Amino acid sequence: MSELRKKFLHRIRSRIRLSWLVATLQMVAPYLGTGIVLLFLAQWLTPFDRALLSSLLLAGMTLAVILVRAYTFRISDWQASRAAERGLKVGDALTTALEFRDSDNEIHDEIQTRADAIAASTQPSKAIPISPQPRKLVRLGAAAALALIIGLLPPLGGTPAFSSDMQRALEKEAETIEELAEEIAESETEDAEEIAEQLRRLANEIRESRSIEDALEALDRTQAGLDSRLNPNFQQEKLAAQGLAQDLALRPLQPGLTGDAASQFEETADQLDNLTAGDRAALAQRLRNLADSQSGGNPDLADSLRRAADALESGDIGEASDALDQAASEQRSGLDRARSQQTVTETKGALEQVEGRLSGQSGEGEGEGEGEGEGEGEGEGEGEGEGEGQGNGEGQGQGGTGQVGGNPSGGGGGTSSGNPTDGGTGNGNIGGSATQDHDPSEWDHLDFYAPIDPGLVSEQIRVGIGGGSGEGETVGIGDGNTNVGEAITARSRMISEYMREAQSAMSRLRLPPSMRGIVRSYFDRLANEVR
């Protein structure tokens, strides 16, 4: 075979490979399209959610296999010659030339010459035309369009397409709830085990949910159950217990007593015999004052304290001792209840966070939140602080939470919040507290904390709103006499609030255990200092 024809056949082979590639792709196209449609149908009808990725993978693998095959299969001289002569419509000149090559035969020479002439005058593209088959490509396009339509359709029968991303999100939340359950179970509060069990069941329900809506329903049920555990007077009871503890921490019942309130009641009961009449009268008066402060939050404790005061005044030491022991018991019970209620409240808060995150998974976050908050506070500071103030807050935003606070000499705060999924609801909390009386002699031993820079009269405090997808701002207006340093709040009053916020933040932020440890140790140390 002449070099000319060898080169020609080489180019023909390349052209055949290209033609095979195109023809095979066109042949496979309708099947590929059908496969893609089936994948999207599966995604539409089942929990399978990898249709796009699978389709790309299928198409990519198909292309790769075809490419490799196209450039590896063997093409003989006869095949190349046959394909070329059929494409050129030159009879069987090229294949006959392969077979009859006797140089002594003039006819054979003529056959070779004619074959070489064909090779010299022909382009491989004419010999092996690449013929697109629009019908098959149209089928592929139609299949792709159909797959796109199916992909955009809402899941059949209203059942949401359950993506593995969502499943992972639910799994993550379930784990969070289980961690919370374990923490609660380890605490020694009342009903801790029941609440922990309730949370474990919730975690399982969320894990097994087939949709975000199912998970949210389970959350709602659990939250309703927690609501039933909440005492309407929880805040009052809590404040009463904490106030008593703080009061006795600052001013023990007897000099030298350093324990908590219940311990002081018990130790005082033991020391009643050693008290002078004056001391007993002063103690009785103190107990009455304490009873008055507890009558709203813990009436049983108040009754015990009054009974002890009455017994002291009547000289019935035994009765007074029994009443103080009873008061110690009531105080401990009150604290337990408060802790239990606190646990319930914190659990609810954590579940609300979970709910918020899951709602964010299922919704588009197009809600609009609007909130207004007003705070007004009046207070008097003995010794150094006196003033009154107003705090107004307005929040408007999209899916965000705003917090404003005006804290003039008294204290005021406004909170506005918008839930991204509820289409724009807002609520405002009003908070105000008066400064409490302090013994000027104790100022040197206390740490003070001003929660928010008081600001000046009529100064606008702008606080950016985080967590939302829209624009918004909250404006708070401080109004009042706001001399710096005149309005202060004892750290001991705020520490529990901060600890709760820190706990909430830790559950929300998913901090690593080491970071959680740092935060916990910080607040433990702070609490010890306050105590």
Add this chain to the structure above:
Amino acid sequence: MTLLQVQDLDNYASTASAIERAVGVRIAGQPDLIRQILIGLLAEGHVLLEGVPGLGKTELVKAFATAISVDFARVQFTPDLMPADIVGTQVLEEDDQGHRRFQYRPGPVFTNFLLADEINRATPKTQAALLESMQERQVTVGGVTRPLPRPFLVLATQNPIELEGTYPLPEAQLDRFLFKVNVNPPTAEVLEEILRRTTTGSAPEIPVVANIEQVEAMIATTPKLPIAGHLLRYVALLIAATHPQGDSASPSVTKYVRWGASPRGGQAIVLAATAAALVDGRPHVSADDIRWAAPAALRHRLVLGFEAITEGVRADTIIEEVLESTPEPKAEIRGTP
């Protein structure tokens, strides 16, 4: 043996073209028919013409004989025609000295072109005498064998109508014909041309464009042209596809064909295709030559069953289907022609 010269191919092609043109001077609108008879001549075959009377079959044979300057004879076959009327006979003759002896008197078969008109009207015995001459290209009478002149081409005709009192040729004898050619009625335009040539008294003269030597050389060259192996296989596949018992038989073949083509049918296709390549001036055979030759070479070799007759299925229809179901060899690579 002299080797074929390249320039001979061109000469043969031009000679063949000249013969076709010369015959076409007298025979209007039948180029395929002319080509098929020329191919039959070059392949040393014989041609069976089937058509109604008056289509110019005799004129066609005359025109060929004139164009290549060879002898021509015509025999009208009738039931009382005897073999001796074809091949000749010995007659008793007396010479000048009064001695009597048998003298062989040649029959009309001793010619170059023999038109056996309405061959199916003769008795089988007479038909057999002619067909033996066709096959052997010689005649044996009285123990003496005499070769027939070369070239020798028999063009037999038969009328597809008026079958009363005819003796249809048996399959074994039909197999002796290289081609069976259907002579179809002319179209109006062709008929107009025929009328013009034959009724105005100005019939054009047929030029003599070749001689016996040239034709003999072409006949001798025809089997020397090479045919590629894949084309021989293609012919074999075509023949096999006509056999109803074969694996490659199409449903129509299975239903309508009782016996497929014999190996002689394959030989006929190859020879005819080779002659077609020579006429085209090509040094080799192509698949197109085979497809062109197949219908004429096979249509009289298929023995159709009664289903075909009752349903009016013709052999040409089946051959067309066989050609479609048996494609010529390809590269068998997707995307290639």
